[in-house]
Amino acid sequence: MSTTLHILSHSPFSDLRLSSCLRVLNADDALLLCGDAVLALQADTAHSAALELMPDSIGLFVLAEDLAARSFIDTVPARIRIVDYQAFVDLTLAFDKVNSWT
Amino acid sequence: MSTTLHILSHSPFSDLRLSSCLRVLNADDALLLCGDAVLALQADTAHSAALELMPDSIGLFVLAEDLAARSFIDTVPARIRIVDYQAFVDLTLAFDKVNSWT
Amino acid sequence: MKFAIAVFSSPDQPSNRRALRFAEALLAAGHTLERLFFYQAGVHSASAHVVSPQDELDLPKAWLQLIQQHQLDAVVCIAAALKRGQLNAEEAQRYARSGHSIDAPWELSGLGQLHEAAQSADRLICFAGP
Amino acid sequence: MKFAIAVFSSPDQPSNRRALRFAEALLAAGHTLERLFFYQAGVHSASAHVVSPQDELDLPKAWLQLIQQHQLDAVVCIAAALKRGQLNAEEAQRYARSGHSIDAPWELSGLGQLHEAAQSADRLICFAGP
Amino acid sequence: MMSKAILLVSRHAPTDGSSARELLDIALAGGAFDLPISLLLLDDGVLQLAPHDFSLLQQKNLSANLQALALFGVEQIYAAERSLCERGLNTLNSTLPVQRLDDAAVSQLYRQHDVVITL
Amino acid sequence: MMSKAILLVSRHAPTDGSSARELLDIALAGGAFDLPISLLLLDDGVLQLAPHDFSLLQQKNLSANLQALALFGVEQIYAAERSLCERGLNTLNSTLPVQRLDDAAVSQLYRQHDVVITL
Numbered sequence: 001m002s003t004t005l006h007i008l009s010h011s012p013f014s015d016l017r018l019s020s021c022l023r024v025l026n027a028d029d030a031l032l033l034c035g036d037a038v039l040a041l042q043a044d045t046a047h048s049a050a051l052e053l054m055p056d057s058i059g060l061f062v063l064a065e066d067l068a069a070r071s072f073i074d075t076v077p078a079r080i081r082i083v084d085y086q087a088f089v090d091l092t093l094a095f096d097k098v099n100s101w102t
Numbered sequence: 103m104s105t106t107l108h109i110l111s112h113s114p115f116s117d118l119r120l121s122s123c124l125r126v127l128n129a130d131d132a133l134l135l136c137g138d139a140v141l142a143l144q145a146d147t148a149h150s151a152a153l154e155l156m157p158d159s160i161g162l163f164v165l166a167e168d169l170a171a172r173s174f175i176d177t178v179p180a181r182i183r184i185v186d187y188q189a190f191v192d193l194t195l196a197f198d199k200v201n202s203w204t
Numbered sequence: 205m206k207f208a209i210a211v212f213s214s215p216d217q218p219s220n221r222r223a224l225r226f227a228e229a230l231l232a233a234g235h236t237l238e239r240l241f242f243y244q245a246g247v248h249s250a251s252a253h254v255v256s257p258q259d260e261l262d263l264p265k266a267w268l269q270l271i272q273q274h275q276l277d278a279v280v281c282i283a284a285a286l287k288r289g290q291l292n293a294e295e296a297q298r299y300a301r302s303g304h305s306i307d308a309p310w311e312l313s314g315l316g317q318l319h320e321a322a323q324s325a326d327r328l329i330c331f332a333g334p
Numbered sequence: 335m336k337f338a339i340a341v342f343s344s345p346d347q348p349s350n351r352r353a354l355r356f357a358e359a360l361l362a363a364g365h366t367l368e369r370l371f372f373y374q375a376g377v378h379s380a381s382a383h384v385v386s387p388q389d390e391l392d393l394p395k396a397w398l399q400l401i402q403q404h405q406l407d408a409v410v411c412i413a414a415a416l417k418r419g420q421l422n423a424e425e426a427q428r429y430a431r432s433g434h435s436i437d438a439p440w441e442l443s444g445l446g447q448l449h450e451a452a453q454s455a456d457r458l459i460c461f462a463g464p
Numbered sequence: 465m466m467s468k469a470i471l472l473v474s475r476h477a478p479t480d481g482s483s484a485r486e487l488l489d490i491a492l493a494g495g496a497f498d499l500p501i502s503l504l505l506l507d508d509g510v511l512q513l514a515p516h517d518f519s520l521l522q523q524k525n526l527s528a529n530l531q532a533l534a535l536f537g538v539e540q541i542y543a544a545e546r547s548l549c550e551r552g553l554n555t556l557n558s559t560l561p562v563q564r565l566d567d568a569a570v571s572q573l574y575r576q577h578d579v580v581i582t583l
Numbered sequence: 584m585m586s587k588a589i590l591l592v593s594r595h596a597p598t599d600g601s602s603a604r605e606l607l608d609i610a611l612a613g614g615a616f617d618l619p620i621s622l623l624l625l626d627d628g629v630l631q632l633a634p635h636d637f638s639l640l641q642q643k644n645l646s647a648n649l650q651a652l653a654l655f656g657v658e659q660i661y662a663a664e665r666s667l668c669e670r671g672l673n674t675l676n677s678t679l680p681v682q683r684l685d686d687a688a689v690s691q692l693y694r695q696h697d698v699v700i701t702l
Binding site for chain 4: 214216245248251252253254255256257260264283286287288289290291295296299301302303304305
Binding site for chain 4: 036
């Protein structure tokens with residue numbers, strides 16, 4: 001059985017990929033938010049609530065530069081791990097395959 | 103006061119323009135569905151229900167070739183008027199301006 | 205009546221073809237098409253380098269034929285075209301590029317041409333997205 | 335480890351730059367980048383005709399530098415490139431186009447190259463969308 | 465060495481630009497190389513199973529490409545039941561032999577493949 | 584003859600490719616011609632009001648273009664209150680003088696203009 005790192009980059013406020021992705025995640029998969037998908041972490045929105053409800057076994061990651069560039073996002077939930085490009089490379093090797101929601 | 107013909111072409115199943123558009127429509131505006139926005143007419147979906155609830159004063163139109171090309175859509179609500187390109191041109195002149203939800 | 209059409213989508217998007225059909229329909233009805241304005245990925249419509257598959261509609265060719273047949277004013281936004289690599293001979297020379305993909309009757313010009321068309325036409329119709 | 339990267343987005347999309355940064359990071363970590371494969375609007379990354387605004391990142395140039403510096407195998411899907419007007423000298427001659435926008439070390443080839451890379455690399459990472 | 469199993473996920477309507485066609489081209493190329501390819505139609509991708517008259521849009525017949533998959537040895541074709549239902553296509557009779565999968569089976573499909581490409 | 588009043592509707596985040604920038608370029612060009620231009624930030628477009636550090640993405644500072652609007656005579660800048668709230672930006676303090684509009688006022692804005700361009 002093969003694990004998957006899913007990558008999202010679309011804004012969850014204009015696109016429905018996030019909800020589709022959350023449905024296909026397996027218990028040992030992970031999700032990396034980059035680009036405008038980072039907006040899903042914005043506090044007090046339906047999307048950040050949906051992310052907080054994900055099972056603990058599912059790893060949640062955000063690309064450092066995309067988070068920092070959106071400086072209005074001041075706090076992120078404790079379970080979210082922030083990865084730079086070097087950690088992004090390592091992350092792709094920690095799962096058996098990578099699926100970009102293009 | 104100036105009326106608007108709004109044009110949508112994105113699939114309502116993958117994009118949120120339809121709901122945003124329905125909120126800005128004025129009572130004497132109109133909506134033309136073309137491209138995959140025609141999918142909003144598919145029976146027994148949340149989108150066709152939302153369209154049926156629009157006030158009667160708002161004109162609802164669909165581009166003929168886009169409807170016919172999707173031959174699985176077999177019936178459309180009675181209030182929807184089907185326009186070919188010639189009627190599309192006339193329609194843009196029947197309103198003061200045209201807004202494409204690009 | 206006087207129309208202006210703005211195209212924001214590339215030739216592989218359905219809205220690009222829809223713009224062409226709309227232009228044909230308004231001309232067939234005896235209206236005037238004052239200007240075609242190509243912006244964003246729409247600038248690829250002007251490329252003479254596109255090689256469409258034989259059994260598919262060749263939109264850059266269809267646009268060119270329409271423009272020639274009706275002697276239309278077809279403007280490509282110069283800033284949008286440069287950053288997307290669609291140059292005419294003059295810009296290719298200015299920026300020392302070895303070739304170019306846009307020829308007359310296509311014209312490169314600025315966004316002022318979009319505003320001029322929006323002001324003078326009775327209707328501006330924009331085509332973009334799918 | 336061995337990586338392959340597929341790019342489906344044009345240089346004005348953020349994911350195109352993200353692919354470049356990812357490629358740089360994996361090379362910096364001592365991994366191998368077996369192949370870059372450009373498909374869909376990603377083919378515009380190979381254009382030598384792009385003129386980026388002076389204060390903006392020039393992605394086609396940055397890709398070319400990375401490819402040259404690390405002698406990477408950079409393949410552009412030929413079918414996707416032809417229909418988007420990105421030709422090399424050979425295809426420009428074949429289809430009687432007056433110029434071309436893709437030069438070596440960029441290579442035009444088929445989708446078999448994507449499959450070969452997917453099979454031989456430890457990871458295939460795709461970049462597309464915004 | 466055994467080939468890696470590839471899952472191709474098609475999320476676009478056949479009338480939404482060239483994405484659906486360009487994904488099928490990847491499938492056909494993989495089939496030509498005798499690779500183990502599965503195709504999952506997800507979200508708007510399930511519309512590829514519904515009857516269209518593409519000639520009205522001066523578009524090539526995408527159904528023909530789907531039908532050609534079997535000739536290229538691509539026989540694992542799946543569609544997400546939920547995507548079909550959302551689009552009012554639950555009673556659709558497809559001429560293509562397609563397996564319909566519920567959410568759990570869709571998740572399982574990702575687990576069973578070594579490489580995923582989504583378009 | 585009086586110039587037509589133009590409403591430019593910007594629906595994209597400043598980090599979502601070039602759409603936000605290319606819409607502002609239309610606004611600046613219109614301002615340079617002394618045309619009556621209004622800008623409405625709608626849906627993800629309201630994110631243009633939120634503070635960013637664009638340099639991290641090697642992107643030009645879009646806030647500078649927004650600030651430049653006033654210099655070009657474009658002073659009617661509006662943001663949809665609902666779009667701000669949906670994105671958790673209701674308490675945002677923008678340095679730009681922006682009028683927030685409820686749904687009815689947004690609809691009214693469309694009525695008050697002669698031309699609309701949405702990007």
